[in-house]
Amino acid sequence: MLLLLPPSKGKTPAADGAAPVDLSALAHPGLTAHRRQVLDALAAVSVRDDAADLLGVSPNLADDVARNAHLKDAPAGPAATVYTGVLYAAAGLATLPADAAERAARTVRIFSGLWGAVAPGDHIPPYRLSMGVSLPDVGPLAKSWQPHLAAELGPRAMGDVVVDCRSATYVAAWKPATTGDDAAEWVTVRVVRETAGxxxxxxxxxxxxxxxxxxxxxxxxxxxxxxxxxxxxxxxLLNQVILTEITTGNTQTLIEATLTPAKSRGPQTLELVLA
Incomplete structure (x- = not known):
């Protein structure tokens, strides 16, 4: 299995005094040169007066943007604890038991506009950069990452099943081959809610x-x-309560899971139905 996750918008800073990112120590060393190029381009953009516009973020995030200029020296923590948000809280990546953590290290890759793809244990600083951004001297990030991610992840996915929980912005950076000698089974996850039929x-x-x-x-x-x-x-997971809505206290239960065949070279779709 290769389990692909999107990054979270919310990120938790590493502890003060933690060592900075070591690009050579991250998973997939074949991405190092491009990671360095994107990191340098992001630092240069982040000190510009129009940085927020170029990065597609609110002016209220000026402090986050300013920190982008100093990521090489910023404290770094495990990606499983830096990325926070709804998906990560539900998955509990940071609190996996030892055997599950070992599986996650082998199988989970978190996509990133800055790092390309990282493993849960890779130490990174929090940053502000979406895969949908175009950086000067790099261009559209998804397109720029495509050949590098294909070289690294294509052989890893070959003959395996790829479970894809990413959004379209990050899917654009790499799609598994579904035909040919290097093919994988590609499964995307679609969630729907049933109300009144x-x-x-x-x-x-x-x-x-x-x-x-x-x-x-x-x-x-x-x-x-x-x-x-x-x-x-x-x-x-059928008939289990998947979530409880904070505002209403209403629960949502998984009532159905189906797998739809792929169309052309696309993915199969795992549809999860909540009610």
Whole structure:
């Protein structure tokens, strides 16, 4: 299994005094040169007067943008603790038992506009940069990362199942091959909610549900090795309460999990239905 996660917008700083990022120590050393190029370009952009506009963020995040200029010296912490938010809280990446943490180190890759893709244990500083940004001297980040990520992740995915919890912005940076000698089974996760017999795609709760699924895939005894086994694992969560809404106290339960075949060279779709 190769489990792909998006980064979170919210990030928790590492402890004061922690060592800074060591690019050579991150997973996939073949990405090091491009990581350095993006890091330098981000630092240069972040001291400009129009930095917020170029990075596509609110002017209220000026302090976050300013910190981008000093990432090489900033304290770094494990990606599993730096990335926070709905999906990460639900997955519990930072509190996995030893066997599940070992599986996560091998199978989980967190996509990033700055780092390309990192493992949960890679030490990184918090930063502000989306894959949807175009940086001077680098260009659109998703396009710039494509050849580098393909070289690193293509061989890793070959013959395996790729469980994709990323948003479209990050999917654009790398798509697994689904045909040919280097093919993988590619499964994306779609979450819908059923109300009064009608189903609609959900957003915020989808992140939580994908996180629950990710945590389950890492903690269950057997690691899935095919799309069919991913579906089997998802069905182990049927009739369980997936989340409780804070504002209303209402619960949402997983009532159905199905796998839709791929169209052309695209992914299969694992649809999780909440009610």
């Amino acid at each position: 009608k189903r609609a795609v959900v957003s915020h709760n989808a992140k939580h549900t994908r996180g629950v699924l990710a945590g389950h895939l890492l903690r269950r005894p057997a690691e899935p090795t095919s799309a069919a086994e991913v579906l089997e694992a998802a069905r182990e």
